[in-house]
Amino acid sequence: MDLIPRNVANFTRQLRRIGGMFDWDHTVDTTQPEYYRWTQWLFLQLFRNGLAERKEAPVNWCPSCMTVLANEQVMAGLCERCDTPVEQRRIAQWFFRISDYAERLLDNLREMDWSETTKKAQENWIGRSEGALLRFPVLGVEPTPELVESATEESDAGEGSTVAPSIDDELLLEVFTTRPDTVFGASYMVLAPEHPLVDALTIPEQRDEVEAYRERVRKMDMVARKKVEKEKTGVFTGGYCRNPATGQEIPVWIADYVLMEYGTGAIMAVPGHDERDFEFASRFDLPIPRVVAAPGEDPDTPLEEAYVGPGHLVNSGEFDGLEVDEAIGQITEWLSEQGLAEARVNYRLHDWCISRQRYWGPPIPIVHCDACGAVPVPDDQLPVTLPRVEDFRPDESGVSPLARVREWYETECPECGEPARRETDVSDTFLDSAWYFLRYPSTDLDGVAFDPAITRTWLPVDCYIGGNEHAVLHLLYARFITMALHDLEWLDFEEPFSRFRAHGLIVREGSKMSKSKGNVVVPDPIIEEYGADTFRLYLMFLGPFEEGGDYRDAGIQGPFGFLKRLWETVVPVDALGDGPPDPEVERKLHQTIEQVTRQVPELGYNTSIAAMMEYLNAVRSGGRQATRSEVEPLVPLIAPFCPHLAEELWSRLGHDESIFQGANWPAWDPEKTVEDTVTLAVQVNGKVRATVEIPADTSEAEALERARQEPNVNRYLDGAEIRRVIYVPDRLLNLVVG
RNA sequence: GCCGGGGUGGCGAAAUGGUAGACGCAGGGGACUUAAAAUCCCCCGGGGGCAACCCCAUCUGGGUUCGAAUCCCAGCCCCGGCACCA
Known part of the structure; x- marks a missing residue:
């Protein structure tokens, strides 16, 4: 239970030891009620403004952590924390409507001063694609209200449909496509096995086969399912749709290559012009019509493989001859006149699933009341604190450990006072970190999450440096939260980090160093032997900051020797000459000051350090005796890298104040830099x-x-x-x- | 497959259109020393030459330019992200 304070103490010790200059008066601990009270407040801000909602959706379940995960926390089908293949489950969960912000999150990227690689990662993750929502009438199925409802079920990727999916007493099957121009070539439909209409479409003769297939898919973890190389599988439901363009009846299949989580969970299959559909159609002997012809091809040129390139339409009625680009718009418009299409932008980005079935984390501050529904805990009753429990391990059930603590979850409804039940899920720890930078400057204040005036002074963050592994996790979440708080008029900026730079990874003997994967370089013994300053200097010197570098144990000798020589050059301070600097050395000094001053803000640490080494070599060249005027300015230059040594040298040079106290950074004289x-x-x-x-x-x-x-x-x-x-x-x- | 970032001595790397290899590690030689450490000096991409010098060399192949590690085209390889995304 007291693991967390111990970890915090150890981190703090290490950070202090390495000489990190943090403002220890402004710290946060996201596990403390004083902090998570405001995380809960943040949740309620979003909840009251329709940005937090509980809904049933396919979610990722980690069978080892026994909790659901956000999409961003699934890395190539594996749990971000424990590398277990995740499964899909359908459980009601709390979501933040980050997908409402997809367009803005994407747009702002263009102007942001962030590492290109991070921006690209976010761009890919948001995954904007332009296309159309098409509606295919389903044959022989009554559009009962239940079916209509299940077919209109919210899809957070893209805007919700405005037209009910039934028309003239026909149920409509909605699909998203980026190629509405190929609709004449849609020769069958495919639903994801989990699609809500599968039952209705399946005819009795096919039911056993369909059920068996669905069962098989359900048991498969996401890694196995998403394996691209595996042979396509699928089952015919026995049901048919009408192709709204050709009027033809086309069969409806289910197959696991269609994913419930993207688009509408259903596709029109155009095997002639989509590689996946081509593979599937070939396997199951479905027709492969050609509807696009490249120059030199005609409507009957056989298709040896899916043709996805440019060309003009063929076998497409009145649209024959149009170029693909023109046809996309015209066909969408034609179908939309019949209520069967809408232009649509679809995003890969999903709403952020923030509820977790763990013990640790801020309880979601909601009370479920039979009469009033989901009721927010009033702000003045925050924080909702975690009860102390004997057994906080989660279980297979998908229900949080807090659901076992009856005396905790039993409460009364804040609205009607009747007996009610607390929400027993806690929020994602990524929510804690999605706003911590807002809290830092206001940690002294108990009454607000962050003070408006203080926030205006200190934020947004000028320069944020972190690992790129957070590109679509922390960094995306923090942007979303900031944008939402801006819209709710709590903040006057909408991007939290003006400048972001991804640092590289340190590699030692082939393995990477990271917080989650363990330290391949353990600082304590190195600091023991060489001191924190040498260690810092070496880390900054061994390669370009943004690219990381190869940590070789022997390499530390260079920076170590340099600092040693620096010390020996300065330290019998009385022995320093007090005359003017040697003109050659002075020129070099001014060049060095210029270079370091310019490069440090650009994160050009390795070259700045090289410049200082060069300068010291010049000062000591031929064993010459340095003057004070030659070495004194070097001390502040090295201070950002080696604060302890710099402070000591500064003091020995006779300064009473700390080197970090005054404006001690030296200036260079451009005239003195010229050769x-x-x-x-x-x-x-x-x-x-x-x-x-x-x-x-x-x-x-x-x-x-x-x-x-x-x-x-x-x-x-x-x-x-x-x-x-x-x-x-x-x-x-x-x-x-x- | 798509999107980023890379590929330069034995090694980590500099140089982003102007003397390739700064700085550092490792290695070699020398001075000082009784000796060692420390320090200082010199050498250190490959080949040829007594030397002066010459030739080759920044993943490969083409191109632009007086001049290319750097810009353009094509390809190979490594690292990272995403990936049956309709």
């Missing part, structure tokens, strides 16, 4: 033949004159005519001879 002599590369026909030392800003004519004196240049000019001279002042002179 008075430069090395000019002299090329003949693009090949370097000599280098010459010349004064900076030498004119082309003078440079040419000087270059001609070089025997190795002259050799190549002998007897040849200089046809062209390219002169890049202070860098290069290229003589083109012919």
Whole structure:
């Protein structure tokens, strides 16, 4: 039970030890009621504004964690926490309507200063596709109210349909397609095995087979089901739809290659122009009509494989001859006039399933009342705290451990006062972290989640650095929550992190280092041996920050030696010369200050450190004695990397205040960075033949004159005519001879 | 399959149109030392040459350019994400 305080203490110890400069006066602990009270408040804000709802939908169930998971927490079919293959279950769960924000979450990305890779990950995850919702009349099935209702069932991807799926006493089967132009080629339909209309469509003769298939699919975990390479399977239901374009009756099948979670869970199959449908139709001997012809093909050119490229329509009645692009719009419009189509944008992004059947987590602050329904716990009764329990392990039932604590869940309805039951699910821990940055500046305040004035001063976050593994988890959730709070007028910005950079991964002996996968580099013993500063410096030095790097144990010697030499250069402070800096060294110093000042904000840490090493080499070159004026400015430059050492050196240099107290960052003088002599590369026909030392800003004519004196240049000019001279002042002179 | 990021010495890497390999690791040689450590100096992509120098070299092949690691086209390989998404 007291695991969490212990973990927190250990993290805190390590972070302090490594010299992380955090404001320890503003910490949050998401497991404490003082914090999760406001997580619950946040839930209620969304609930009261229609952004949180309880609904039944196919959800991911991890049989090992024994809880449901959000889509974002399923990695290639495996549970993000424990790598167990997840199953699909249909249980009523609490969802946040993040899919309402799909378009804005996508749009804002374009202008955001975030790592490209992170933006792309979000873009793919949101998965916008343009197309149409088409409605296929179902033959021989009465559109009873129940069926109509089950067929209109909410689908959070895309906007809900506006037209009831029955027309002229016919039940309509809705499908989403990006290729409405190929509707004349739809020769059969496929429903996901879980589709609510499967029962109604199945004829008695097929029932056993259909049920057996559904059962088999139900038992399959998502990894097995989504395996692309496996052979397509499916079963005919015996039912038929009418193709609204051709009027033909086409069979309705169920197959597990159609997923309930995407679109409407049903497709029109166009085997001629979709690879998956082609494979399925070939296997089950279904017709494969051609409705698009590439240049040089005619309506009867046989299809050896699905043709998905551009072309013009064929076998499509009045639409024959239209290019695919034009046909998409025209056919959608034609069908929509009959109430059988609507242009539609579909998103892969699903609503965020936030309820969890665990003990740990903030209880969802809702009371279920027979009379009043789901009633929010009034703000003044927050937090709803977790009861102490003996056994907090979840079980197979899909019901939270809190449901075993009768004295906790039995309560009265805040509205009518009748006996009622608390919600026993807790919220996803990703909800805790989706808003913590809002809480940080306001941790002193008990009365609000975040104070408006303080929030305006401190937020949004200027620069956020984290791992890209959170691209579609934390980072997407935090954007959504911020956007929702903006719309509810709690915030005046809608994006939480102005700048985001994904750091690279540290790899050691082939394995990656990450919070969840374990530390392949254990800091404590390294700090023990070399000190925190050396460790920090090495981590920053071993590769570009945004790409990570290969941690080699021996490599730490470089930064260690550097710091050692730095110390020895400065430390008998009395031994430092007190004269002016050597002019050469001074120039190098100003160049170094410039480079470090410029590169640190760009996360160019490895090259900044290299520059400082170079500078120290120059200072010590030939065993020369440094002056104070040469080394003192280097101390603040190294301070962000090596705070302990810098502080100590600063103090030994006679400063009473902490180096971090004042504005100690050195300034560079642009005039002092310029070289008075430069090395000019002299090329003949693009090949370097000599280098010459010349004064900076030498004119082309003078440079040419000087270059001609070089025997190795002259050799190549002998007897040849200089046809062209390219002169890049202070860098290069290229003589083109012919 | 699609989308990102990459591919440069023995190794980690610099250089984003102008002297490829800064800085560092590992390696070699030298000075100082009784010795070692530390420190300092020198060498360190490949080949040729007594040398001056020359040739080759940034995944491969083409191209643009006076000049390409860098820009363009085609391909190969590695890493990461998504993936039967209709």
